Amino acid sequence: MRVDIFTIFPEFFSVLDVSLLGKARTSGLLELGVHDLRDFTTDRHRSVDDTPYGGGAGMVMKPEPWGQALDSVVTPASTVIFPSPAGEVFTQRRARDLSTREHLVFACGRYEGIDQRVIDDTASRAEVIELSLGDYVLNGGEVATMAVVEAVGRLVPGVVGNPESLTEESHEDGLLEYPSYTKPAEWRGREVPPILLSGHHAQIAAWRRQQQIERTRRVRPELLPDELRELD
Numbered sequence: 001m002r003v004d005i006f007t008i009f010p011e012f013f014s015v016l017d018v019s020l021l022g023k024a025r026t027s028g029l030l031e032l033g034v035h036d037l038r039d040f041t042t043d044r045h046r047s048v049d050d051t052p053y054g055g056g057a058g059m060v061m062k063p064e065p066w067g068q069a070l071d072s073v074v075t076p077a078s079t080v081i082f083p084s085p086a087g088e089v090f091t092q093r094r095a096r097d098l099s100t101r102e103h104l105v106f107a108c109g110r111y112e113g114i115d116q117r118v119i120d121d122t123a124s125r126a127e128v129i130e131l132s133l134g135d136y137v138l139n140g141g142e143v144a145t146m147a148v149v150e151a152v153g154r155l156v157p158g159v160v161g162n163p164e165s166l167t168e169e170s171h172e173d174g175l176l177e178y179p180s181y182t183k184p185a186e187w188r189g190r191e192v193p194p195i196l197l198s199g200h201h202a203q204i205a206a207w208r209r210q211q212q213i214e215r216t217r218r219v220r221p222e223l224l225p226d227e228l229r230e231l232d
């Protein structure tokens with residue numbers, strides 16, 4: 001998979017050199033380009049924003065640098081992601097979907113967002129998805145891009161060494177994850193649930209499933225499938 005990121009803060013993405021995604025880059029599973037939006041400006045001040053038509057607070061990102069920047073990499077085979085609090089909420093389902101793409105392009109907006117014509121123009125040439133990390137406002141798209149790149153990158157075949165560890169996670173089966181324990185069997189007077197030491201695989205699986213259901217009911221009841229909802 002190839003990933004291109006456009007931002008006015010390229011240094012933000014230096015952390016993608018470390019950990020699993022860093023390894024994926026070294027091994028060639030993930031090709032990453034981080035580009036400074038200001039390199040696509042033509043004026044002396046390298047300006048990327050201007051006041052909004054119609055008035056209002058804040059600044060809007062100018063269309064020209066974004067047009068030049070996206071023209072340099074976008075093809076009809078690209079998927080272009082605009083992180084935005086006004087986008088669809090990013091989920092594990094969307095992460096799985098994006099992990100099958102050949103080329104992802106992230107356009108990190110700042111200020112009050114990017115001139116809408118950039119999004120409309122890009123959508124006439126490639127697939128465009130506006131993605132929100134959640135119902136809160138960040139200062140720009142960089143943190144959201146980092147989250148999406150990590151969630152998608154680890155689903156690219158070969159990036160995570162043991163693919164089984166991907167299927168037993170929160171959200172993969174629609175429920176939150178069960179609690180995990182390792183040695184020692186007792187720590188600060190707290191014991192590991194005895195069932196986990198029993199060696200009864202079927203009973204352990206049943207206990208874990210029950211823990212998932214209880215945790216989801218307590219913390220995220222809206223995620224529970226209808227058949228697991230308690231009637232009251």
Ligand code: ADE
Nearest residue numbers: 083084085132133138144
């Ligand atoms: N930019 C600002 N807020 C955001 C959010 N919640 N998700 C994605 N991009 C954003």
